[in-house]
Amino acid sequence: MxxxxxxSVKTHAVVAPSLPSSGAPAExxxxxxxxxxxxxxxxxxxxxxxxxxxxxxxxxxxxxxxxxxxxxxxxxxxxxxxxxxxxxxxxxxxxxxxxxxxxxxxxxxxxxATHTEERVQYRFLRLTPDQPEHAGPVQREFLDCRRLRAPADIARLLQLKAGDMVVEVRRVMHFAGKPVVLDDIWLPGHLFKGLTAERLSDYKGPMYGLFETEFGVRMIRAEEKIRAVAAGEVEAALLKIAVGAPLLSVERLSHTYDDQPVELRRGLYMTEFHHYRNELN
Amino acid sequence: MxxxxxxSVKTHAVVAPSLPSSGAPAExxxxxxxxxxxxxxxxxxxxxxxxxxxxxxxxxxxxxxxxxxxxxxxxxxxxxxxxxxxxxxxxxxxxxxxxxxxxxxxxxxxxxATHTEERVQYRFLRLTPDQPEHAGPVQREFLDCRRLRAPADIARLLQLKAGDMVVEVRRVMHFAGKPVVLDDIWLPGHLFKGLTAERLSDYKGPMYGLFETEFGVRMIRAEEKIRAVAAGEVEAALLKIAVGAPLLSVERLSHTYDDQPVELRRGLYMTEFHHYRNELN
DNA sequence: GAGTGGTCTAGACCACACT
DNA sequence: GTGTGGTCTAGACCACTCC
Incomplete structure (x- = not known):
């Protein structure tokens, strides 16, 4: 094992032979x-x-x-x-x-470690209100949850075979009642059998808590690629902003043990009253 | 000290009194x-x-x-x-x-540790080309370097008194010949006596190497606040993009020992062919 | 071979939490 | 009090680097 x-492996007994008679100094x-x-x-x-x-x-x-x-x-x-x-x-x-x-x-x-703890709740969500006033309660609205064959780019990033099933989720997060984040999420179908919009809506707390509790999938590590983009028509409508308004695009690939990718997420963040915080060391 | x-502080000599006669077991x-x-x-x-x-x-x-x-x-x-x-x-x-x-x-x-090492060169610059093709050599162009009394918001962030002198630097970074980053930088005047555009231009390598070598100021840690913004006229001209194009706004506050802030930087990143990479643990 | 950081052990004792 | 993680020590030996 x-x-x-x-x-050569020696215990220090070699140099301290006059120890008390506790028998052999443990093999x-x-x-x-x-x-x-x-x-x-x-x-x-x-x-x-x-x-x-x-x-x-x-x-x-x-x-x-x-x-x-x-x-x-x-x-x-x-x-x-x-x-x-x-x-x-x-x-x-x-x-x-x-x-x-x-x-x-x-x-x-x-x-x-668990994602269901209050203290570690925002380990993966780096969006922070500029002023404490904009904090308020978080609300999750699930717009869609369907199963489909993975498009080529999604399949590649999730290391699935072309044509494998994925679960696609679309949701909006509200901060203090206002829509701030629009997420599109893709999950490997074979790991998330039985995931529905209803189960997502019923669960209180962060999504990763649900994944861990209900599906035994634990998010350990993630990489994000961040860009600035202009809002399209659909996004603008959902986030209630003007078409063409600048948005933060956050593409996240989350991994579980062994660095296996298990979630792809494309988020659009409205950063007028919030910012993405990061620490450099 | x-x-x-x-x-009560004891050495383990107490339980091993029959050690070889190497005198007292060191006080x-x-x-x-x-x-x-x-x-x-x-x-x-x-x-x-x-x-x-x-x-x-x-x-x-x-x-x-x-x-x-x-x-x-x-x-x-x-x-x-x-x-x-x-x-x-x-x-x-x-x-x-x-x-x-x-x-x-x-x-x-x-x-x-030093900022002048090749290996740690991009510890603070998280912008990465989408494709290796867009990598190319980095080129720094300094547009301005002047001394002035700190505006209120700058002074507050740098923990200076209102009216204290700061050095203001504006520069553009080119990747593979194309302008990608526009930085406005503010430094406490008393720490950077004698900093000029010429010295900045003459120095090869990252700015923090110069700061460390010439001014004894070592950047240890930084916080960044990231947003999406629309390019204004000036920024658009300098980065050679359209007015209103989405840009990544990166506000960085860098600290030296004791968490003392010593640099404020407001960067605008063109993210059409590059992205800001981040790791979540 | 000498010097440096890296691993491993064994044992004592301390701070903290529960009971 | 008992058990847990946290600190501290002392000593042996290993891996790596340079002379």
């Missing part, structure tokens, strides 16, 4: 010498232990061993399971937490 | 009990050791003890200087590296 590419973990893949020289594809642990935890997450919102086993338990030290588990969990897949809570445990 | 708020670090600030109870403002180390390193960076591109002392040296273990220094340096203030290079050392 766990792979260590080096040949070293079940380490297997150089496997990984082909080639037999020194370290052809070195991968640290904590990375291997990270992959194992990731696999359990993906397999649904622990559900979103639930606690994963404690560091001590994981260390015992994987036969490594707590420090190594810690490093693996630290990275997963920094990637927003896990959530650490001191004194309580480590939890599987 | 280093502050530990707890009362514990020069730890000072509860200081931090006022109040005397348990742990009123607990701050871990590595955070304190991080602050000390940050202070040295800010004071220019090591210049951009230079190596900082090795972990072992820093551990000795601060009288903590290498692991604690490591954690401090790790965080600074993850914030892009330091750059670790295995086998070589840890270096102060």
């Amino acid at each position: 766990l792979v260590v590419q080096s040949t 070293p973990p079940a380490l297997v010498a150089g496997e990984a893949s082909a080639s037999g020289v020194g370290s052809p594809s070195f991968s640290p232990l904590y990375q291997q642990i990270k992959s194992l935890i990731l696999r359990s997450l993906q397999a649904g061993e622990w559900r979103p919102g639930e606690a994963i086993p404690s560091e001590i338990e994981l260390a015992a399971r994987f036969k490594v030290s707590q420090g190594t588990v810690r490093k693996a969990v630290d990275e997963l937490a920094s990637e927003n897949l896990l959530l650490r809570r001191q004194g309580k445990g480590t939890y599987v | 280093l502050v530990v708020q707890s009362t 514990p670090p020069a730890l000072v009990a509860g200081e931090a600030s006022a109040s005397g109870v348990g742990s009123p403002s607990f701050s871990p050791l590595y955070q304190q180390i991080k602050s000390l390193i940050l202070r040295s960076l800010q004071a220019g003890e090591w210049r951009p591109g230079e190596a900082i002392p090795s972990e072992i040296e820093l551990a000795a200087r601060f009288k903590v273990s290498q692991g604690t220094v490591r954690k401090a340096v790790d965080e600074l590296a993850s914030e892009n203030l330091l750059l670790r290079r295995q086998g070589k050392g840890t270096y102060v």
